[in-house]
Each structure stands twice: as C-alpha cells, then as structure tokens.
Amino acid sequence: MSRIHIPDGSPFGPDNLPYGVFSAEGGSRRVGVRVGDTVADLSLLLDDPVFAAPTLNPFMAQGPRRWAEARVRLRAAVEGTVPKHALHPLREVRMHLPFEVGDYVDFYASEHHAANLGRLFRPGQEPLAPNWKHLPVGYHGRSGTVVVSGTGVVRPCGQRKAPDEAAPTYGPSRRLDIEAELGFVVGAGTALGERIDVDDFAEHVFGAVLVNDWSARDLQAWEYVPLGPFLGKSFATSVSPWVVPLAALEHARVPLPGQVPAPLPYLRGGEDWGLDVDLAVEWNGEQVSRPPYREMYWSPAQMLAHMTVNGASTRTGDLFASGTISGPAKHQRGAFIELTWGGTEPVTVKGEERTFLLDGDEVTITATAPGPDGARIGFGEVTATILPPR
Amino acid sequence: MSRIHIPDGSPFGPDNLPYGVFSAEGGSRRVGVRVGDTVADLSLLLDDPVFAAPTLNPFMAQGPRRWAEARVRLRAAVEGTVPKHALHPLREVRMHLPFEVGDYVDFYASEHHAANLGRLFRPGQEPLAPNWKHLPVGYHGRSGTVVVSGTGVVRPCGQRKAPDEAAPTYGPSRRLDIEAELGFVVGAGTALGERIDVDDFAEHVFGAVLVNDWSARDLQAWEYVPLGPFLGKSFATSVSPWVVPLAALEHARVPLPGQVPAPLPYLRGGEDWGLDVDLAVEWNGEQVSRPPYREMYWSPAQMLAHMTVNGASTRTGDLFASGTISGPAKHQRGAFIELTWGGTEPVTVKGEERTFLLDGDEVTITATAPGPDGARIGFGEVTATILPPR
Numbered sequence: 001m002s003r004i005h006i007p008d009g010s011p012f013g014p015d016n017l018p019y020g021v022f023s024a025e026g027g028s029r030r031v032g033v034r035v036g037d038t039v040a041d042l043s044l045l046l047d048d049p050v051f052a053a054p055t056l057n058p059f060m061a062q063g064p065r066r067w068a069e070a071r072v073r074l075r076a077a078v079e080g081t082v083p084k085h086a087l088h089p090l091r092e093v094r095m096h097l098p099f100e101v102g103d104y105v106d107f108y109a110s111e112h113h114a115a116n117l118g119r120l121f122r123p124g125q126e127p128l129a130p131n132w133k134h135l136p137v138g139y140h141g142r143s144g145t146v147v148v149s150g151t152g153v154v155r156p157c158g159q160r161k162a163p164d165e166a167a168p169t170y171g172p173s174r175r176l177d178i179e180a181e182l183g184f185v186v187g188a189g190t191a192l193g194e195r196i197d198v199d200d201f202a203e204h205v206f207g208a209v210l211v212n213d214w215s216a217r218d219l220q221a222w223e224y225v226p227l228g229p230f231l232g233k234s235f236a237t238s239v240s241p242w243v244v245p246l247a248a249l250e251h252a253r254v255p256l257p258g259q260v261p262a263p264l265p266y267l268r269g270g271e272d273w274g275l276d277v278d279l280a281v282e283w284n285g286e287q288v289s290r291p292p293y294r295e296m297y298w299s300p301a302q303m304l305a306h307m308t309v310n311g312a313s314t315r316t317g318d319l320f321a322s323g324t325i326s327g328p329a330k331h332q333r334g335a336f337i338e339l340t341w342g343g344t345e346p347v348t349v350k351g352e353e354r355t356f357l358l359d360g361d362e363v364t365i366t367a368t369a370p371g372p373d374g375a376r377i378g379f380g381e382v383t384a385t386i387l388p389p390r
Numbered sequence: 391m392s393r394i395h396i397p398d399g400s401p402f403g404p405d406n407l408p409y410g411v412f413s414a415e416g417g418s419r420r421v422g423v424r425v426g427d428t429v430a431d432l433s434l435l436l437d438d439p440v441f442a443a444p445t446l447n448p449f450m451a452q453g454p455r456r457w458a459e460a461r462v463r464l465r466a467a468v469e470g471t472v473p474k475h476a477l478h479p480l481r482e483v484r485m486h487l488p489f490e491v492g493d494y495v496d497f498y499a500s501e502h503h504a505a506n507l508g509r510l511f512r513p514g515q516e517p518l519a520p521n522w523k524h525l526p527v528g529y530h531g532r533s534g535t536v537v538v539s540g541t542g543v544v545r546p547c548g549q550r551k552a553p554d555e556a557a558p559t560y561g562p563s564r565r566l567d568i569e570a571e572l573g574f575v576v577g578a579g580t581a582l583g584e585r586i587d588v589d590d591f592a593e594h595v596f597g598a599v600l601v602n603d604w605s606a607r608d609l610q611a612w613e614y615v616p617l618g619p620f621l622g623k624s625f626a627t628s629v630s631p632w633v634v635p636l637a638a639l640e641h642a643r644v645p646l647p648g649q650v651p652a653p654l655p656y657l658r659g660g661e662d663w664g665l666d667v668d669l670a671v672e673w674n675g676e677q678v679s680r681p682p683y684r685e686m687y688w689s690p691a692q693m694l695a696h697m698t699v700n701g702a703s704t705r706t707g708d709l710f711a712s713g714t715i716s717g718p719a720k721h722q723r724g725a726f727i728e729l730t731w732g733g734t735e736p737v738t739v740k741g742e743e744r745t746f747l748l749d750g751d752e753v754t755i756t757a758t759a760p761g762p763d764g765a766r767i768g769f770g771e772v773t774a775t776i777l778p779p780r
Contacts, residue, residue, distance in 0.1 A: 103534045108617060121616070129615045134558050135549055139617040140530040140624070144493045144705050145582060154583040156700035159525055159654065168524050170654045170699075192535060192626070193544040193780055219700065225519045226511070227498060227529040228618020231700040234530070236582070264549065264560045309560075310546035310609065310621040311780065315534050390583055390701065 001081040006036035011378025014075050015371040018242035018380070019056055019207070022093040029054035029096050034242055034380070035078050037090045044086035045077050046070065056099045056243060060187035060206045061316040067187065067206060071247055095241035097148040098209070099185055102315035104146055104237065105307060106181075106213060106323060107138040109298035113326035116338040121221060133261060136298040136306050138320070141213070142234035146319065149240050149382040153214055155359060155389040156235040160218035172389035173216035175343065176357040179324040180281050180291050180334035180365050183211040184300045185243055186318035193311045198270035201301035202246055204314065208300075210240035210279070210365050210382040211321045217337050217356070239319070240365075240382040248377050252276045252369035254294050263302070266309055270301030277379070279325060279367040281334065283349045291325035291334035293367075359388045391471040396426035401768025404465050405761040408632035408770070409446055409597070412483040419444035419486050424632055424770070425468050427480045434476035435467050436460065446489045446633060450577035450596045451706040457577065457596060461637055485631035487538040488599070489575055492705035494536055494627065495697060496571075496603060496713060497528040499688035503716035506728040511611060523651060526688040526696050528710070531603070532624035536709065539630050539772040543604055545749060545779040546625040550608035562779035563606035565733065566747040569714040570671050570681050570724035570755050573601040574690045575633055576708035583701045588660035591691035592636055594704065598690075600630035600669070600755050600772040601711045607727050607746070629709070630755075630772040638767050642666045642759035644684050653692070656699055660691030667769070669715060669757040671724065673739045681715035681724035683757075749778045 006013055012034045022032045022039050031051040032039040042051035048070075050059045059070070108114050111128070114137075118127030131137060155176055161168035187206030190196055196204055213233060220232025256274040277293035303320055324334040333339045336356060340346055346353035357363070364383035368376040396403055402424045412422045412429050421441040422429040432441035438460075440449045449460070498504050501518070504527075508517030521527060545566055551558035577596030580586055586594055603623060610622025646664040667683035693710055715724040723729045726746060730736055736743035747753070754773035758766040 103532050118616075131549075131551075131558070131612055131615065134551075135613065137613065137617055137620075139620050140532055142493050142530055142702060143533070144708070145702050147582070151582075154701050157585075158700045159521075161521075161524075167651070168521070168654070170656060192537070192541075193777075195547075216700070222521055223525065223527070224616065224618075225521065226508075226614065226618070227527055228614075228616070230527075230529050231696070231702070234697075234702045235700040261557070264558070266560060306621070307624075310548045310606070310625040311544050312532060312535050312621070312624045318534070387583075 002084050003081055004035045004038050004040065004078055004087065010036045011368050011376040012036055013375055014079055015375055016244065016248045016377045017071065017074055018244045019098065020241045020243065021055060021096045021098045023096065024088050024093050031056060031059065033074060034090065039088045039090055039093050040078065040082065041086045045082055046073055057316050060099065063188045064203050067245065068247065071245060095148060098241055098243050099317045101143040101146045102318040104141040104143040105138050105320040106141045107136050107298065107303050107320065108323040109136050109296050109303065110324055110326045111297040112295065112328055113324040113334065113338065116326065120337060120342045134263065136303045138303065138307065139228045141237060145234055146237045146239060149238055149384065151238065151384060152387040153236045153384045154387045156216050156219065157389050158216065158219040158231050159222055161222045168222060173218055175217035176386065177215045177217050177336045178363050179213035179215055180279050181211040181213055181321045181323060181325060182277060182293055183209045183239060183319050183321040185209065186314045187316060189314040189316050190308065192313040195308045195311060196304050198267060198301050198305035201270055201273055201304055205246055205304065207243040207245045208249065209243055210367055210379050212238040212363065212365055212382050212384065213321060238382050238384050240380050242380045244377060244379055249275060249369055251371050252377065256299055257295060257297065259297065266305060267302045270299050270305065273299040273301040275369065277367050277369040279365060282364040284362055286349050288347055288349060289331055289333055289339060291332055292327045293325050295327045296322060296325065357386050359386050361386045392474050393471055394425045394428050394430065394468055394477065400426045401758050401766040402426055403765055404469055405765055406634065406638050406767045407461065407464055408634045409488065410631045410633065411445060411486045411488045413486065414478050414483050421446060421449065423464060424480065429478045429480055429483050430468065430472060431476045435472055436463055447706050450489065453578045454593050457635065458637065461635060485538060488631055488633050489707045491533040491536045492708040494531040494533040495528050495710040496531045497526050497688065497693050497710065498713040499526050499686050499693065500714055500716045501687040502685065502718055503714040503724065503728065506716065510727060510732045524653065526693045528693065528697065529618045531627060535624055536627045536629060539628055539774065541628065541774060542777040543626045543774045544777045546606050546609065546621065547779050548606065548609040548621050549612055551612045558612060563608055565607035566776065567605045567607050567726045568753050569603035569605055570669050571601040571603055571711045571713060571715060572667060572683055573599045573629060573709050573711040575599065576704050577706060579704040579706050580698065582703040585701060586694050586698045588657060588691050588695035591660055591663055591694055595636055595694065597633040597635045598639065599633055600757055600769050602628040602753065602755055602772050602774065603711060604628065628772050628774050630770050632770045634767060634769055639665060639759055641761050642767065646689055647685060647687065649687065656695060657692045660689050660695065663689040663691040665759065667757050667759045669724065669755060672754040674752055676739050678737055678739060679721055679723055679729060681722055682717045683715050685717045686712060686715065747776050749776050751776045
C-alpha cells in the first residue's frame with residue numbers, strides 16, 4: 001500500500017478527481033482517476049467492475065446518486081493508502097476517448113463570438129440573427145469524428161469559393177481554424193417525448209471536457225447556407241481525456257453576465273450555471289489567447305433545456321459543447337478567424353506572422369477553474385498537430 | 391419443412407429479400423427476411439449466429455462480399471423448403487429499429503423541393519443558394535431520435551415567431567409537417583482521413599429504407615439562421631423496418647435527370663445511381679402525393695462521396711437520407727408545406743380542407759421499384775400517428 005503523491009498546487013488534487021479511460025502497457029482500456037500526475041485504476045481502487053469497462057458510459061448511466069456516492073468513496077480512497085499496483089505514472093499510460101459519444105451538438109453561446117462571426121461571414125448585415133438572444137442557437141455535429149486529445153488532425157479537402165471567384169474549386173482547406181470550447185457530457189439520459197427542466201441540469205450532466213471544434217472556414221463559408229455547417233466541421237472534433245465531474249465545479253459557479261430580453265420561462269432559472277473557467281490557447285507553444293468562460297451569454301443548463309424542449313431524447317454519452325468561447329477583448333478570442341480578423345490582422349507566433357493553421361502546427365487548449373480555499377481545478381489539455389492533406 | 395407462400399404479384403418475392411429485426415411473442419430481437427407476408431428467422435434459415443443479434447449491424451459490418459454471398463444462400467433457401475419453426479406470419483411479429491444508427495445526415499437533393507422551400511422561407515430572394523448545384527447540401531440530424539415505423543410522434547413544443555409577431559412565443563408546433571425521403575444505410579465503414587470514391591458506393595452502402603423526416607416548420611423557420619435546422623427536426627425521424635439491399639435495386643438504376651454545371655471531378659461518376667423508386671404518401675388513408683425518386687438532382691453515390699471528401703470517417707449504421715423527394719408536378723411534392731404552399735392552398739383529405747398535421751393524423755409512406763421481368767420491389771411502409779403535445 002502507498003499514498004498518492006500530489007505536487008504542491010496541483011490542479012488535480014482531491015477536490016477535482018476527473019475521470020478518464022487509460023491503458024497501461026499491454027493492458028486493456030479501463031476507467032481511471034487523475035490525482036496529481038498519477039492515474040489510479042478505479043476498478044481496483046473502488047473494487048467495482050463498472051470501472052473495468054472501456055468507456056465511462058456504464059458508470060455514467062448509473063445516475064447522479066451513484067456519481068455522488070462514488071465521489072465520496074473515491075476521495076476517501078485517494079486521501080488514504082492505496083494498493084501500489086492500482087497506480088500508474090501519467091506519462092506511462094495511454095489516454096483514450098473517455099466516453100462513447102451519442103449525439104454531438106454544438107452551440108453558439110458566446111455573444112462576442114457570434115457577433116464577430118456575423119461581421120466576418122455576413123458583412124453589412126446585423127451581426128446577430130433576430131433569434132440569437134431568444135434561444136441558444138445550436139446544431140448537430142458528427143459524433144463519429146469526435147477524437148481524443150493527441151489524435152492528429154488531417155487537413156481536410158473540399159469545395160471552397162472566395163467571393164471574387166466565379167466558381168468553386170476543390171482542394172485542401174486554406175483557412176483551417178480552431179474553436180476553443182467547453183463540452184458537457186450527458187450521463188443520465190431521458191426518453192423520447194420528455195424534456196429536461198433548466199433546473200435539473202445536474203441530474204443529467206455528468207461532467208465537462210475541453211473541446212477543440214476544428215473548423216475549415218473556407219469550406220464552411222461556401223457550404224453553410226441554408227442548412228448550416230457540415231464538412232467544414234465534420235472532419236474532426238477533439239476532446240480532452242479527463243472528464244471533470246460537475247461536483248468539482250461548484251466553486252466555479254457564477255451568475256451569467258445578464259440576459260436582455262429575459263428569455264421565455266422554459267429557459268429561466270439555471271442562470272447560476274455560469275462558470276468561471278479560464279481557458280488558454282497555445283499555438284506552437286506560445287500563448288495567443290485567454291478565453292473566459294464566465295462571459296458566455298447562455299448557460300449549459302439553458303442549452304440542455306432548449307435541446308430537449310421539443311421532446312428529443314438524450315442518451316448516456318451525448319456531448320454538447322458551448323461554441324467558441326470569446327470575451328470582449330481581442331486577446332480573449334477563442335478562434336483564429338476572430339483573433340486575426342478573417343486573416344487580415346496576423347498575430348505573431350514564435351516570431352512569425354500567422355493567420356490560419358499550417359501543416360505541422362500544434363494547438364493546445366488548457367483550462368482551470370476555482371476550487372475551494374484558493375485551490376484550482378484543472379481540465380488538463382486538448383492538443384493536436386495538423387497533418388498534411390491526403 | 392415447408393415452402394414459403396408468396397402471393398402472386400407480391401413486391402416481397404425472391405428478387406427483393408429485405409432485412410429487418412423482429413421479435414415473436416416472448417422472443418428476443420433477431421434478424422429476419424420478409425418473403426411475401428412471412429418473416430423468416432435468418433439465424434435458423436442460414437444457421438449463422440450473426441443473425442441472432444438484435445440489430446443488423448454485426449452482419450452489415452462484414453462487408454459487401456459477405457452480403458452478396460448471404461444473398462445467394464438466402465435466395466436458394468427461400469425458394470426451397472425451410473424449417474417451419476423459422477417462419478412467422480408478418481402480422482404476428484413486432485418489428486424493431488433494424489440497425490443501431492451511427493451518425494444521421496440529411497441531404498437536400500431534390501431541386502424541386504429546394505426551390506419550393508427557398509421560395510417559401512426566403513421570399514423575394516433567389517430560391518436556390520449559389521452552392522446548391524455545386525454540391526449536395528446536407529447537415530447532421532439527431533441519430534438518437536431515429537425511430538421505427540409505428541412509433542407515435544409527440545407534437546413538439548418550442549419557440550415560434552410568425553413574421554408579423556414582435557417576439558417569439560412558446561408552445562406546441564402549429565405547422566407540423568412530413569418529409570418523404572429515401573435513406574441509405576452504411577454497412578462497411580471507413581477510417582478517419584479516408585474518403586469514399588463516388589464509384590465505390592456499393593462497396594459501402596448496404597441498403598435503403600423509407601424515411602419520414604418530421605418537421606415543425608414554425609420552429610424551423612425561427613431557429614435555422616445561421617446554423618441550420620435543429621429542434622424543428624430533432625424530435626423524431628421515422629424509418630421503415632425493412633432494409634432493401636442495394637442488390638435488389640439493380641433494375642431500378644436510371645441516369646440522373648442531368649447536372650448543369652458539371653460537378654467537380656470528385657462528384658463525377660456515380661450518375662447511374664439515380665433510382666426509379668416510386669413513393670406514395672397517404673394522409674389518414676387517402677393518397678395525397680406520389681413523389682418520384684428518379685427526379686432527384688444528386689445521386690446517393692454523390693452524397694456519400696461528398697460527405698467523406700473531407701476525410702470524415704463512416705461507421706456501420708450511419709444513415710444518410712435524400713431530403714424531401716419532390717417532382718415537378720404539384721401532386722409529386724413530398725412535404726405538406728409544398729403541397730399546400732405554406733398552408734395557403736389546402737388539400738382535401740377525407741372531405742376536409744387540410745394544411746398541416748393535426749393530433750391523431752396518421753401518415754403512411756410506401757414505395758416500390760422495378761425488379762426483373764416486370765416484378766416490383768417493395769419497401770413496405772413507414773407510418774406514424776401524431777400524438778398530442780405533453
């Protein structure tokens with residue numbers, strides 16, 4: 001038996017305890033918890049076969065009472081002594097997609113981002129559509145191409161047409177971009193015809209991950225009228241390997257910045273699910289942006305209530321993401337198209353002027369949130385390298 | 391042992407042999423084939439445990455060589471004598487969703503439909519967006535709410551705002567509609583970064599189903615700018631229980647009506663996957679429309695090539711649908727919003743003037759296609775009743 005070493009100031013202390021799926025050399029996939037820089041095998045730590053599954057889905061499907069109970073036992077276990085063979089140094093394990101994704105929905109919940117994109121995609125028109133302040137605008141993405149951090153992203157090919165070109169051409173995207181987002185994972189689903197009340201958010205959502213919703217802006221601009229983004233997004237969406245339980249974000253809860261006009265009653269309440277999560281975007285190792293989640297207009301509780309108000313069912317593993325997180329300041333923008341204003345205002349990265357992504361570029365998004373007593377809650381990172389087109 | 395009785399002129403003769411998932415009283419779900427009005431249990435007929443699965447996915451994942459081989463054996467089996475206990479009268483079994491849906495994509499491939507919707511949703515503008523004749527426009531739908539024929543459809547609630555209203559209101563949809571479509575089921579998937587050539591359609595697609603893509607037009611009209619349809623569609627999508635193998639549609643293949651301008655090279659070829667499938671829409675038992683699939687502008691081979699040209703992976707069970715099938719004539723329109731021109735030109739159904747769906751209405755879509763020697767290939771039906779809002 002041994003105690004788990006937690007480095008001073010680690011954002012993976014006993015107040016966090018995020019869940020992931022790992023494999024150690026030669027072993028099968030199983031559920032682990034990150035404590036400091038150690039991964040503990042939960043099937044051994046808590047002696048429960050639900051954690052020997054290759055995804056978090058069976059555990060998440062057990063529901064909120066069980067999540068709370070496991071968290072209490074887990075905290076006691078990591079603060080005591082644990083069997084040595086249950087522990088693996090983080091650098092020696094491989095992390096996998098932590099859950100099997102049901103449906104993937106992407107929202108558009110940052111007013112700053114939506115207004116910036118409106119100006120860039122529809123110059124001369126009102127930047128926000130008339131519906132934007134009445135409902136959290138969203139759409140379905142491709143769940144089959146959600147990949148775990150570390151998976152290479154092949155530059156997509158497709159049709160693109162610049163405004164000054166007469167006809168579209170085919171080829172690799174020339175405006176490959178990121179979107180820094182927070183994603184929420186449904187644990188306890190609902191049947192067809194039911195809806196999830198805005199106040200029942202924590203009964204259904206298991207936790208949160210970082211999301212990089214890679215975007216080929218040239219493909220997107222040409223294809224998206226009238227049915228929305230499709231191939232400009234569906235080639236890859238990266239998520240961080242650690243799912244931070246909602247319970248670990250209690251100290252991060254803040255009021256929303258304010259909603260005018262007041263939303264319809266089914267979207268009221270749930271306003272205290274604003275979250276003070278601080279993101280950072282690194283481009284080839286240089287920090288280029290600090291998107292603040294607390295600036296988001298719509299809360300994730302409102303997103304979930306809206307997504308199910310028509311009676312759409314939810315499943316364990318459904319993922320819904322916030323949309324790009326952008327604050328009011330330029331250095332708070334969570335997409336390069338905004339940061340470089342459509343490529344017209346390059347940023348300096350490692351001494352070079354840059355606009356969109358080049359092959360070989362690496363983008364890493366990290367985040368932390370306040371925990372109790374000045375501690376920080378870490379999300380880890382979502383990172384990937386751009387691979388050349390095939 | 392006994393011979394299977396096939397009524398004269400049945401569209402479920404030995405040239406069709408569609409696959410479905412059924413359960414007989416007290417039994418588990420398993421794969422069956424429809425022959426006449428009989429369902430034959432395939433795990434018994436072909437003595438293969440892959441057909442004892444509760445979905446078609448394990449069989450579909452085996453790939454096209456195996457599909458062809460099973461079809462040869464199946465045809466020989468149903469034309470000979472079979473064990474009596476493998477046979478069930480169709481009326482005595484319950485049909486289930488035939489496959490576990492991976493991603494669900496809905497296209498917009500009928501020029502007549504797209505132009506009609508453009509006129510209705512964006513009056514005074516060009517009905518077709520500039521991209522429409524360059525690529526098959528599509529978007530992702532909600533795979534978790536794909537349901538089998540016979541499942542009741544609860545009228546969805548949500549936000550709607552008529553053009554003359556100052557603000558949106560919440561309530562049940564007042565413009566509930568159908569979309570008569572054909573859906574294609576991916577059997578053999580592809581890895582991330584690969585693309586499916588337009589000529590490799592039959593290597594990957596297992597078969598076709600009828601689809602009713604229920605649409606709440608008032609929710610859709612208010613929400614869909616700029617990210618596309620969301621809650622106006624995600625409450626339910628119904629599919630027929632029998633998957634007609636692609637091999638059964640060989641005699642239905644026809645050239646496309648013609649594409650001007652010529653599409654980019656990656657969308658050329660595959661034009662001979664136009665399909666002469668004749669649909670019929672019944673509203674409370676009265677036929678109101680006869681949508682002709684042969685009028686579709688884009689072929690399903692082009693849809694699949696486009697969907698994967700950016701390197702998006704595909705999975706066994708992915709479903710992509712054609713979008714509403716509408717011909718040039720009024721009685722060939724596959725959605726009520728077109729048939730009644732936005733509700734301004736009611737149709738007579740059972741002696742009553744009708745525009746959109748009322749609670750208790752039943753809609754049934756059927757289809758047949760040419761087989762060899764004058765035979766018809768039947769798709770069966772996709773039917774559902776509208777239930778009151780909750």
